[in-house]
Amino acid sequence: MNIKRAKEEIKNSIEAYLQKDKYGEYMIPSIRQRPVLLMGPPGIGKTQIMEQIAKECNIGLVAYTITHHTRQSAIGLPFIKEKEYGGKTYSVTEYTMSEIIAAVYDKIEQTGMKEGILFIDEINCVSETLAPTMLQFLQCKTFGNQKVPEGWMIVAAGNPPEYNKSVREFDVVTLDRIKKIDVEADYEVWKEYAYKTGIHPVILAYLEIKKDYFYRMETTVDGKAFVTARGWEDLSRLIQVYESLGKTVDREVVYQYLQHLKIAKDFANYYELYKKYKEDYGIERILCGQFQPETIERLKFASFDEKLSVVGLLNGKLGEMFRNCWKTDAYVTELFGCLKQFKANNSMEQVLESAKAVLEQKKKTEQLGKQEEYIRKDVIHKLESYQKMILEEHLNAEDAFEKVREDFNQETVYREQEIDKTSSTLEYAFEFMEQAFGESQEMVVFVTELNVNYYSVQFIKENGCDKYYQYNKGLLFDEQQGKILAELDEIEQGMEITLK
Numbered sequence: 001m002n003i004k005r006a007k008e009e010i011k012n013s014i015e016a017y018l019q020k021d022k023y024g025e026y027m028i029p030s031i032r033q034r035p036v037l038l039m040g041p042p043g044i045g046k047t048q049i050m051e052q053i054a055k056e057c058n059i060g061l062v063a064y065t066i067t068h069h070t071r072q073s074a075i076g077l078p079f080i081k082e083k084e085y086g087g088k089t090y091s092v093t094e095y096t097m098s099e100i101i102a103a104v105y106d107k108i109e110q111t112g113m114k115e116g117i118l119f120i121d122e123i124n125c126v127s128e129t130l131a132p133t134m135l136q137f138l139q140c141k142t143f144g145n146q147k148v149p150e151g152w153m154i155v156a157a158g159n160p161p162e163y164n165k166s167v168r169e170f171d172v173v174t175l176d177r178i179k180k181i182d183v184e185a186d187y188e189v190w191k192e193y194a195y196k197t198g199i200h201p202v203i204l205a206y207l208e209i210k211k212d213y214f215y216r217m218e219t220t221v222d223g224k225a226f227v228t229a230r231g232w233e234d235l236s237r238l239i240q241v242y243e244s245l246g247k248t249v250d251r252e253v254v255y256q257y258l259q260h261l262k263i264a265k266d267f268a269n270y271y272e273l274y275k276k277y278k279e280d281y282g283i284e285r286i287l288c289g290q291f292q293p294e295t296i297e298r299l300k301f302a303s304f305d306e307k308l309s310v311v312g313l314l315n316g317k318l319g320e321m322f323r324n325c326w327k328t329d330a331y332v333t334e335l336f337g338c339l340k341q342f343k344a345n346n347s348m349e350q351v352l353e354s355a356k357a358v359l360e361q362k363k364k365t366e367q368l369g370k371q372e373e374y375i376r377k378d379v380i381h382k383l384e385s386y387q388k389m390i391l392e393e394h395l396n397a398e399d400a401f402e403k404v405r406e407d408f409n410q411e412t413v414y415r416e417q418e419i420d421k422t423s424s425t426l427e428y429a430f431e432f433m434e435q436a437f438g439e440s441q442e443m444v445v446f447v448t449e450l451n452v453n454y455y456s457v458q459f460i461k462e463n464g465c466d467k468y469y470q471y472n473k474g475l476l477f478d479e480q481q482g483k484i485l486a487e488l489d490e491i492e493q494g495m496e497i498t499l500k
């Protein structure tokens with residue numbers, strides 16, 4: 001199962017487990033809830049999807065890597081307590097609260113969320129002394145003598161034995177009490193995530209050519225050689241920062257993240273070619289509608305990899321523009337909401353304090369992504385500038401609103417200009433693609449990437465693009481035709497088997 005389907009399954013389980021009856025009781029009692037066990041290779045995003053699920057379901061998340069714990073921190077420290085049984089007093093061993101259970105209660109206190117996910121990573125890699133505790137945890141939902149609070153669902157993750165020497169296999173008794181989901185690396189699913197989080201275009205362009213290099217785990221004479229989704233994402237962030245600082249990204253730097261020498265060398269070489277193609281083909285000029293016949297002619301004799309690299313460069317730049325349009329629109333929309341409050345109560349100070357309070361509350365409940373946080377901080381900065389202007393110019397309510405309205409109108413004008421520029425750029429890109437490739441495989445790749453990118457889909461949905469609709473319609477027809485032909489082949493093969 002790919003990670004996207006696994007995420008859907010976990011969200012469905014959460015919805016079912018947190019469903020209440022008319023008396024406010026959970027329809028599936030916590031003792032009958034099967035903990036979810038995600039089994040899959042390291043670095044494919046198991047932890048990441050838990051963070052996404054918690055935000056999308058508006059519930060809390062407490063995440064632990066259990067290999068960092070001892071038996072004492074997991075189940076608590078022992079202490080002696082006097083108890084009376086049958087008229088006699090005995091010394092009995094009790095335990096302090098588990099650090100993990102305490103963290104759940106801390107999260108409830110901190111966020112006010114009484115429902116959530118307790119996520120335990122690397123659960124099948126625990127030490128011998130902790131193994132029985134983990135089995136008890138999965139079977140009884142307890143650490144020591146403390147239960148996981150009502151409303152908190154258990155999700156655990158582990159790696160198959162071939163990826164970790166310290167893996168312990170679960171017995172049938174335990175497996176019969178959990179909901180086991182096997183996940184695997186899937187580039188097409190990761191690509192959707194990559195576009196949304198802003199992975200560097202060079203990585204997407206490279207992996208479009210070398211999909212087999214997205215995830216590798218091999219045993220060599222020198223040990224494990226591997227490349228993971230986590231490695232690609234971390235390398236992307238480094239490249240983006242290195243480029244802004246003017247630093248060199250060579251094979252030694254790449255190998256620190258892609259710990260597979262062949263792939264690291266190959267990507268480092270491609271990165272240099274990618275930068276060369278960007279200059280040689282003048283991608284910036286192409287997207288301004290300024291391309292020469294020689295450029296078109298050169299592409300006709302270029303290798304398929306080179307052609308795909310140029311398509312990747314176009315998609316990369318467009319993706320950046322789509323993303324910026326989305327952020328600008330989100331910023332203007334949020335600012336507009338704040339100014340409606342200002343018009344209603346005539347107090348910029350109150351609006352500013354309210355915006356700050358909302359930001360802090362969202363950060364406190366961990367329901368805020370980094371991108372949304374930046375947008376809200378930009379809005380607060382703008383509100384602060386309004387407040388400063390009102391105080392310095394001693395404006396009354398009516399004059400203050402008029403001044404603020406004029407400034408906001410400029411923000412909307414800038415948004416429209418950015419949209420117009422991006423729309424023109426998209427048109428120029430299609431014009432170039434038509435002249436260079438026509439209705440070829442390269443055009444299919446170009447349109448397909450637009451379909452995968454969250455921000456391009458949002459932009460085109462809001463602003464339209466005739467060329468996109470034209471080619472996308474043809475692409476969808478070809479896909480449908482391919483599916484029909486495949487089904488006919490299956491029917492024909494089935495008939496042949498029957499006749500034999």
